[in-house]
Amino acid sequence: MMGTRHASVDAGSRPARPGGSTSPAAAGPTRAGRTGRRRRVPLRTRLRRDWQLLAMVAPGFVILLVFSYVPILGNVIAFQDYNPYLGSNPLEAFLHSDWIGFGQFQLLFEDPAFWDAFRNTLAITAFQLVFFFPLPILLAIMLHNLLSSRLRGFIQTVVYLPHFFSWVLVVSFFVAMLGGAGLLAQTMREAGMEPWNVMTNPDTFIILVTAEAVWKDVGWGTIVFLAALSTIDQNLYEAAAADGAGRWRRLWHITLPGLRPVIVLLLILRLGDALSVGFEQFLLQRDAVGRQASEVLDTFVYHFSIATGNYGYGAAAGLFKAAVGLCLILAANKVAHMLGERGIYSRS
């Protein structure tokens, strides 16, 4: 049973189970047969009534088919000795390549570079969970308590902005400010100090990438928490204050519990994505700090497949990552249910 992430979005309609036939034409009769109490309308009538809706859905259907579903099925090249030069184009080459079972995975698990990437990914996820995840919550609470709405609006406008910058831009900003020829180094040289270049130091790379991520997204991350804060009943605060609770007690006993469902939800999503720590950010800085410190699973997939032409190998690494990721998100959701939270989707 696989729920989809939207279930919490529209509670009205439970998602159908994916898998089996997804063709719309097949869906009509099957459903009519399964739920007998729904009034039976002949397929032809429904088709005449709804053909315009189906036509509207068609372009998106085709784009997802070609650029999402075909690639997802294309994962099977992980079990092949895939050679793109067999046949006239990559798709035809797929038909001519040999099947080799789990050979690619065996190679992958024996590859120290793969385990380096795996370790780096987990280390960065853990580090960011501690040093990034709580920041939007704190910032949201601070913004929420500002009395001047003009000031709050101004700060929000400014801190949301970097979310819209590309990673190339963000890294460029950091290079211009903190790089070897950047403003910080320039100022330190003028002051007669030895400049340090944080952009190329592998030892502090984990701090650097976290700082970049915080700079880009800390403001954006507050939106959800600000919304949740505004739903907390103000009378609770007044009642608590009347009972003698100070501002920290009110924060601990009212504000944080009020935010708990959102925090849990975001934590689950983050854990489900534990193996994705960002891609462009790491690819852009890989050469500056070296592979040892900066390779993560996503860049591993790129460097050991498309960059080198070893497609089956990269597909195996990607498939491994996707499979683990799916397990993680299901597991995290399960834990949330056991803790009595709603989670991403609820069991029907």
Add this chain to the structure above:
Amino acid sequence: MTATIARKPSRPRTRRPVWEERPTPVGQTGKAVLLGLLVLSVLFPLWVILVTSLSSRETIAQAGGLVVIPKGIDTSAYDTIFAGGAVTRALWISTLVTVIGTAIALTVTVLAAYGLSRPRSLGYRWLLAYFLLPFLIYPPLVPKYLVVTGLGLKDTIWALVLPPAISVFNLVVVRGFFQGVPQELLDSARMDGANDFLTLARIVLPLSRAVIAVVGLFYAVSYWNVWFDALLFIDRNDMYPIQRVLQSYLLAGQAPHTSGGTSGVTMPPTESIKMAVVVLTVAPIVAVYPFIQRHFIKGVLIGAIKG
């Protein structure tokens, strides 16, 4: 999620309630410093980059690299850039990709969102699951690369435009909005003989300008920011979008050089030209952003979280 949020949002406070204790000076100062630093961390780099891009060679040499305090305005960097060459071409390509991409993506998304907004229509559940599943399972990199290459899209703008032309997140946002359109309006349109296409164009779209603007901004920004797809699919350096050029100007030696590399740049660009390229890459985003900012919080919350 939405249910939690939609529950009577209280108005943000503008006065301190009588029962609340007065803030401590230490607390107030600490908060002011933190928020001030945060705002500065965004505005200061923007300022330095803008000023450096508008500085003359001498000012830059005097400052030793980046200029914090402006001394006169010198637009020679922009003159050089707009005289033609790699940056001008890249700006055109990026503009083209953004305009065409946003138009296509908005059309596809709005149509799909309307088509999926009516629970009892034919194949509704299957189609909804079909559209939402890619939210959970991302298309894998290697097979996607092979598909796009296999379709012969390499080195065309379609490789950048088509694959991201529908984002499930944006679809959910628009669909959520459409489902909030009062049923009576749709029924009355039907009574007057309007079909679904007409209803969408005449009734639903005019009511949805805000959400369309937000989603349009999201798409436009993602097309303007496209970098990795260009690294994958665009080998010809006269087809580079602006982010690729920015990377080759500022991060050369920082990032992978793939085929083509930085050819077209014979001399290392001067500091002011580098910063001018940064300014030109930021400018469209900063220019559009204030108009749409007030809408997007609503948009983001309709689509729950992720993004």
